Amino acid sequence: MDTKVSPDQVIDAQQVGRSVPRMEGAAKVTGRAEYIHNLRLPGVLHGKVFRSRIAHGRILSIDTSAARAVAGVHSVVTGEDIRRIIPEPYYGPAFHDQPILALDKVRYVGEPVAAVLAADPHVAEYAAGLITAEYEELPAVFNEVEAATSSVYVHDELKPAITFPDLKHLKGKRNTNVALDYKLRRGDVAAAFASAAHVFEHEFHTQHIMHTPFEPFVALAEPLDDSVTIHTSSQMPAYVRLEIARLLGWPENKVRARTAYLGGGFGAKVYVKIEPLVVALALLARRPVKMSLTMEEQFYVIGKHATTFRIKSAITADGRIAARKCEVFWNGGAYADIGPRVSQKSGFTSTGPYQIECAEIDSAEIYTNLPPAGAFRGFGIPQLVWAYESHTDIIARALKIDPLEFRRRNILHDGQEHPTGTVMRDAEFDEVLVRIAARMGWDQPFDRGTGTKRRGRGIAIGVKASIAPTTSFALVNVSADGSAVLFCNTIDMGQASNTANAQLVAEVLGIAAERVKVTQADTDVTPFDMGTLGSRSMFHMGHAVRLAAEHARTQLEALCAEGGITYSGEQSVAQGFRKKFGMQAGNIFGVGHYTSRYQAADPVTGMSKEVTPFWMIGGAGIELEVDTETGHVTILRMVNVVDAGRAINPRVVETQISGAALMQMGQTMTEEMIFTSAGELTNPSLAYYKIPGIHDIPASIENEAVEAETRNGPFGSKGVGESGTFGVSPAIANAIDDAVGVRLYSLPLTPESIYRAICAARGEPLED
């Protein structure tokens, strides 16, 4: 809160649509912002984990004696010890499949098997290195397509959580690695293919990726008399409370989860991750326990699904997509986490943002013996767009139709029905394409380079549905001087949500955004919110905040009226309080909540009239140069255009777009978790897992949010945290094809893979 802004300074200025500087900016750049990582508590024990070195095996014995013998070790805990306080120690949002520490079996290299507690983290780490385990090794399965039909089963039985009614039918299912198989059946697909003028069919792949938040997972559990406080770097404190309470069999109010600023999340820190273990250790030790994972350990917690996507389209003589068949295999790793939601909620948009009368989707979450995969900025959409926009480009080029024109010919418009059965509303697809093309000068002649440096350009566009139905609550507390505090569980992990939410409160109350403070999430005081993920917060929490502020304003107006004062923002409120209570005293509480509308998918057709409260749309245009002798790519220009509805804070919207696009660029060009044939990760380190550095950033990046309004959104807005990721990967591959005439089907697009494709196209394949 900027106290330098005087109460009456900005009273008439619009708060929404103003690029208010980030509220936490100064604290962050001066190193004063609070992070759980820096939290010190007296008497704390540090936990370090011993992890499985094999991908699949039955645990025969765990030898902790050497670790226990180390001076300074408080205790060593295995999965069986945890049963003493949590009889059923399995957690997970979709399936209760993940043991807090391995029980009976290990299912991936890196799975936590035992934990050591010591006052000194170095002692704990050293002792953890002395633990050994004996296993009966079992055959393992790593590839998602193989695992779909393999007779090697990662889990004996499916154990869906009660949270999602549509997973209920999977309860008790045995002999399968398919954790969820979403199906969409629309129209007569077979007939459409039979009468098609052209049929195209391709298979695309994406690789395993890690979120790499620069603040690795950290949590500190503090056991109190009959309750527990969890200080955690989490995107979902309300869920942490819920899940810990469920595991312990306690009422929710005995579990308190609180956060500080997050050093990045990107979907890694949703639901629960290390919290169940930290809580169990603290309750067993009766001491506060802190675990701070290393960057290296993060690779074994959660990642982004590797995928195989088989896509087939029927095209009419006039270049329209008559039918599309999509078969998507999501490599979910050993534990489901929120993966089944990714395969369904994103899976149903696998056909892309196009008018397609006949569609068939099979989108399956598959268990494998690799580290778990879950939510990751884009929630599965970037994997899908990679495939359908590469495929779409191949079709356009093959039919000699301009790729922009082909897309515009088939793109969905407002009022038209998406293949899921939901009618498009406030979805500016065509405008996004038009703006990308305008910025790139798509209809202008283009310098294609000479000699060994060839230039090309490509575009791509994608769509995402919001996760629904979900609920947000907010509480606005107006003090007697007219300043306000917003209590909400939306986690500011760098996306400036606190600033945007303060702007909403300020707009409604008619005060300056700088006069609104936003608290950090603390489930003892901040009301319920589903979580900060999937770009849902601006829309859902935005509504809740707006309603809470409106509720406060109604009461404030009444308070003023009672004292014969005309409501005019902060100063009038101060007068009103003084008049009523005789001094500067009192509070007004405004509460609000919002649940998005949703209609469950028909179990047979997979269709629904209302799959999402709003659509996220993002496109990219890329100009690049390929060195034909080495395969090196230089991105000369990156254009990112999205429909984010009306921007609450235009500057923040712009940085969300560029941040998302650059993150996706790294995943397109360099990032890859590389496993051996035994499922061991070879590069769990930022030294060998390469995210882009400053020299990898394109020389020119343009970001734009098109003129748009989300009519059912708070002040016309909607989420924008992920939209910038959608188009990047295929736009780059499409530009490479444009430059050198080769098509790549697998990410990442390494220089070697490009060079090999160039050689192969010349008929002179490079030896292996």
Place this chain on the structure above:
Amino acid sequence: MNRGNDRLENLLIPFELLEPRTLPEALSMLADDDTAVRPMGGGTALMLMMKAAVFTPRRLVSLRALAPALGGIALDERGALCLGGMATLSSLEHSALVKTHASVITRAMPQLSNVRVRHVATVGGALAHADPHMDLPTILTALDARVQIAGPGGSRELFVDALITGYYETALAGNELITGVAIDAVPGRKAAYIKCTTRAADDWPALGVALSLVCSGGHIETARVVIGAATDRPTRVPAAEAALAGALIEGTTLAAATLDRVRDAVASQVVYTSDAQGSGAYKRQLARVHVVRAITAALQA
């Protein structure tokens, strides 16, 4: 200086961190027969190895306090450029002397790792580490640099070529220190280095190509062609050097036939290793392309 944490004694393998004030003192703290005793320059390579648990020290001898004596950059009386063993890579990057007498180093530095590493990493560490995926050893091999080594029995000098003997292997004894590097002044010498990465731009090199050409009267008299990073150690390519010796300079390039011979030599005379940065076959192609680009860059220098 012990870690000073009593509770840790007997538990973790404790190690000493010593900070000698003089070179003789430093030498006396090293050990020829104990690989767990090592000198530490900037510590950037050592820390990575300790974190990965591939190196567990018993004693680290920090050379930090020797920087005032061994961290300089100067010309000697014969005009050779002398880089102190404790000179940091960023001091090389910003040195006017280096720019005048070995601009190939100045040009390479901004691409070497990142500014944080360059600020502390030292010339001695960059050479003694002998990780093949490094830039400076390849460049210094092309410049025929001499490495000055101090040991208990006095000083000796080795060419970089002779210092680095293999994959993480050097001719240094455990109780020897690199005190400096000298690059002789060679009239008419033009040099170039191309760092080629295949992942992020600030990655370790997948391939480094360094060459120096001694030119006079429109000809190349002698040449050194060195391939690094894709090989176990910086590797000279005599056949390519022979092809270049005597070649007529045509503007900033050479006759096509000469370039073909050079290309063929680096492709056929060197074994390229396959790793996460690329296959051997791909790196061979990179070498073919970049050796020619390096020739052009050197002739333009």
